[in-house]
Amino acid sequence: MAKSIYVGNLPWAATEDEVRSLFSTYGTVLSVKLVTDRETGRARGFGFVEMDDAAAAAAIEALDNTPFGGRNLRVNEAQPKAPRPPRY
Template identity: 45%
Template sequence: MNNRLYVGNLAYSMRDESLIQQFSQFGSVTSAKVMMERETGRSKGFGFVEMGSDTEAQDAINGLNGRSVEGRAMTVNIARPMEARPSFGGGGDRGGYRGSRY
C-alpha cells in the first residue's frame, strides 16, 4: 500500500492547514497540499496528503472518504502515480518569414 492520499471534491475554501486538521485525527501528517490555480490562486478542488504510515493512511481513508466537510463529501483514496502526458513536440511550419523571399 501507499501512504500518499488523493483528496477530491474539496470545498474551494479549503487550504493546506484545513487538510492537516482533518487528517491529523488519524495519525501524523507528513505533508498536505491543496492544488491551486496559478493565475487566480483559487483552489482546484483537490489535493494530496501524505500520512506517516500505511496504516494511518488506511485509517484516514476509512474515516474521511465520503465525510461532508464544508458542505461537500470528500473523496479520499490512495494517490495513483501521475501518468505521463503525451509529448506533442515543438516546431512545425507555422508560416511567416524564414529567410526566404517567397
C-alpha cells in the same frame, strides 16, 4: 513508509491547516498540498495528504464520502501521474 492520499471534492475555501487538522485525527500528517490553478492561483478543489501507511489506511476508510465544508470528500490512495504524450 509514507503513503500519498488523494483528497477530492474539497470546498474552494479549504486551507492546508484545516485539511491537516482533519487528517491528524488518524495519525501523523507528513505533508499537505492543495492544488491551485497556475494562472489564477485559485484552489482547484483537490489535494494530497502524505501519512504513514497505517494512518493513511485508517484515514481513507474513515473519511471517504464524509461531509467537510458542505461537500462530501473523495478520499483514496493517490495513483502515480500517468505519462502524457509530448505537446508540440
